[in-house]
Amino acid sequence: MTARSPELFGHPKGLSFLFGTEMWERFSYYGMRALLTLYMVKYLLLPENRDRVLGLDAFHRTLEAIFGPLDVQPFASQVYGSYTALVYLTPVLGGLIADRWLGNRRTVIIGALLMALGHFMMAFEHLFLFALLALILGNGAFKPNISSQVGALYAPGDARRDRAYSIFYVGINLGAFLAPLVCGTLGERVAWHYGFGAAGVGMLIAIAIYHFGTPYLPEERPRAKASTSSPRTPLTSEEWRAVGVLALLCVFVTFFWATYEQQGNTIALWADENTDRAVNLLFWQGDVPTTWFLSLNPFMIFAFTPFVVALWARQSRRGTEPSTLTKMSLGCLGVALGNLLMVAAALEASATGKASALWLVAYFAIVTTGELYLSPTGLSFVSKIAPARLISMLMGFWFLTNFTGNFLAGWLGSFWSTMDKGAFFLMIAGVAGAASAAIFVFDRVMKQNPSGQAL
Structure with a gap:
């Protein structure tokens, strides 16, 4: 800790500044993310606009060489999936740079400046791909x-x-909740570039908060140096078993993220094209902006977390709390059930032209519950099973499931415009359901972890 460590509300004052910094950074990220697919499908990738984007044709040809012909919506889904995947890959590099050379503070500032630049570059169509690159690299430096x-x-x-x-996680979701309401509304109702500009302003606020909080932040850690001591002790058979268990589980969890991350991609398109968003109230008449639906997930995280934690505590007292792996299986099952619900919504839309917005509310409620069962418990599982000398590396490896999952999410989303919507949701439910079943069977096989403690 720093020499100055006054407290605020029972915690070091630095926590408040880190909370604010992260909240506004997540505001910028989720604000841009809420608009990205809609912006591409409804504006940027249209024939009259796409020629202005530097490097877009070459990037399009590269993706088509891998995935085959890509029309506007499939190409947009692939771009979205590639972007959201790479923001989970580059933190590995950002953490290494900070540990070896620059330290946390300078790396955070560099990352924040790159992200602010990227958001403002989004206001210029010809710089679109360069803006995404700046955001990917900036997030990699900032996040870890x-x-x-x-x-x-x-x-x-x-x-x-x-x-x-836990407090820090609230900051993440507060920013994620506000972003679609502010950036999304500006982008949809005023101009796309105003929404991206608002995300950039959010990033500048984050930089300012971090700068003013510097005196209260932890001292820089000593730079890591290559060891010149005795050779490393080889991994034991139990440690290798733990690595193998986590590697196999990462494969299953990849499919969770591939289905969960349809929210900013095909679910946003469903809300825009197939949902009755009309509101007729005394104080407001008109359509609810599409991006507002993306605020439901972070809002429900606030609302549901206390109840989920209380349920687990009650089950623990009764000796009926599910194992960590069973919780993760239930998390995948939640995504499967949410998409099965959307199959029913698709049937209504095919009969009436538009589906009720309540289908999306119910979808987000079920999927958010699934997230609460899988995401934090996955981190807990890694901390339980990973050998002490490998825990940092394996934790980083675990986060790579978001990377692979988002790439797969982009590929799955590319089928949206060519499939019947009910069949598409059924496909997504099948992928999530298969992951749920695989983890459930895995739990039955893995009765104990390598150290013999019940999971």
């Missing part, structure tokens, strides 16, 4: 180093650390 500073505020063994990360 802001998160690691939260833990560094607390001494080893400080019981407040877990609560600190």
